[in-house]
Amino acid sequence: MKSFIAILSLAFASQAIAQTPSTAEAGSPSAPLIELLEQIRTQRAEEQKANAEREAEFLADMNRQAELLAQAKAELARQEKRSNDLRTAFDENEKTLANMETQLKMEMGNIGEIFGTVRQVSGDARAVFQNSLVSSQIPGRTEFVSNLAERKELPSIEELERLWYELFQEVVESGRVAKYETNVLTPNGEDQTQEVIRIGTFNAISEGKYLSFLSGENSLYEMARQPPSRYLDMANNFSATNKDYAPMIVDPSGGTILSSLTRAPDLKEKIQQGKLVGYVIIGIGVFGLIIAIIRFFMLTFSNFKIKSQLKSETPSENNALGRVMSVYKRYEESDIETLELKLDEAILKETPNFERGLPTIKILAAIAPLMGLLGTVIGMIQTFQDITLFGTGDPKIMAGGISQALMTTVLGLVVAIPLVLLHSVLSGKSDQIVQLLDERSAGLMAEQSEKHRK
Structure with missing residues (x-):
């Protein structure tokens, strides 16, 4: 459209040039064409100026794009170098990881055997602690070894040391006569705090009467039916003695034999x-x-x-x-x-x-x-x-x-x-x-x- 306007303007301009200024009058029909020509000139000048500005902007953008292209190429080279470095490091890490996995498998073989032994020992210790009179004096041992026996993770050094300590403590307490206070369940169903004398892991007496161990509750209860009188007299004398040594029966079965004695019929029965x-x-x-x-x-x-x-x-x-x-x-x-x-x-x-x-x-x-x-x-x-x-x-x-x-x-x-x-x-x-x-x-x-x- 602009080209058509320009051609039309040139045609009118050639006609206007053919007329002399002296012949041109203000009220002549060619006056509007002259004004149009002037407008076209002005517009052309403006367009040339705008084109020059656009050319300048284009050149500036072209220089800026060249800089960005250079920066992109530099970043690409840097990333390629980093990629090569990472690939080299990855390959080296793969080799190191393979060597470490091989070493881990070798070490895990020994650790697995140790862990299996720990779980087995913990399971055996749980059975011992559940039926031991020592648990009435020292609570919390059964829960610890139960957790250790059921755990799937490797135990820590502190846990292994505690397991050793609990086992050693059981051995020591099995040869001690200990006196302590704990709750005792009476035949009437009352839970009373009484002084208990524990003879190793064999017997426990309180107030001259024999006690039995309730493994599920880790507590002691007074036997509803006591052994024959000769055993009760021995328990009374043992409780009241001030000597270093005194005769006392021991039940190596952990209470089974003593319970059998209580179930034996007396003379009346x-x-x-x-x-x-x-x-x-x-x-x-x-x-x-x-x-x-x-x-x-x-x-x-x-x-x-x-x-x-x-x-x-x-x-x-x-x-x-x-x-x-x-x-x-x-x-x-x-x-x-x-x-x-x-x-x-x-x-x-x-x-x-x-x-x-x-x-x-x-x-x-x-x-x-x-x-x-x-x-x-x-x-x-x-x-x-x-x-x-x-x-x-x-x-x-x-x-x-x-x-x-x-x-x-x-x-x-x-x-x-x-x-x-x-x-x-x-x-x-x-x-x-x-x-x-x-x-x-x-x-x-x-x-x-x-x-x-x-």
Whole structure:
């Protein structure tokens, strides 16, 4: 569009040039063309000026682009150099990393074995600490070794040192008698703080009673049923002693044997196992023992009176020998045969007094083992009935009948043997007294016979 305007302007300008200034008038038709020409000149000048400015800006931009291009080339060269350096460093690091990985694998072999050993030892220590009485005095050990046994990372030096310390401490405490205060659970369910004496890792006592260890809670509780009295007396003496050494039982099983002692039936429970037959046998034994005691004192007292009568010539009616001598005095003037018969009669009258109760003791001594045999048969019948109903899978089912069978046998023998011995002793004392009466009667007869001869 601008080119068209320029061509048109040149055409009008050539026409205007052909006219002379003198012929040009202000009001002539060519005046606007002249003005247009002037405008075109002015506009052209402005355009040339603008073009010059644009050329200058372009040249300036071209120089600036050249500088930027130079800077970009320099940066590219620097980055390429850095890339080459990094590639060289990467290759060197790859070689170093490969060497270090090889060395790590070699070292990890030894460390892995050590770590496996640590985990195994920690697991074993956890089992020991959970069942150790020392944990009631030193808490927190089980949690530490449990964490160490389950960990997948390598333990630190401090943890390894602590593991060694805990193991060594367990060894030391197993040989110590320690006294400390801790919470003890009583049979009533109360948690009380008491002074506890720990004998190594074997036993623990408090206030003269044995304690048991609750592994899950790391706490102590008083056994609801204590061992027999001889063990309790030993615990009381050990608690009260001020000496360096004192006798005390130790349980190497950590409480298992002591618990077994508490579960063992006492005398009352053993008697209850005999049931009705057992009580009958005990009644027979008590009845026979009462008779034996009464007869023993009576025979002893009679023997004492007879020996006193031997020292006196005056007969007394408070003893058997005195009554026999009274018969002799009464029939002293009679013939020998009559006197002998009267003395024999007097001795026969006194003899039942000395033998009274002895047949009963003998019968009871014979009945007791028979009752024991009866209880044995009843117990075995009960056992076979249980086997018929429940089978032989659980021995505890048969234990009741077997216990009754054996306990009644034992009770029968325990009652019969002392009764037999007592019967023998009492029979000996009775025979001794009767023999003494016979000897004295024979002596009196001999004196009477000498008198008749004179």
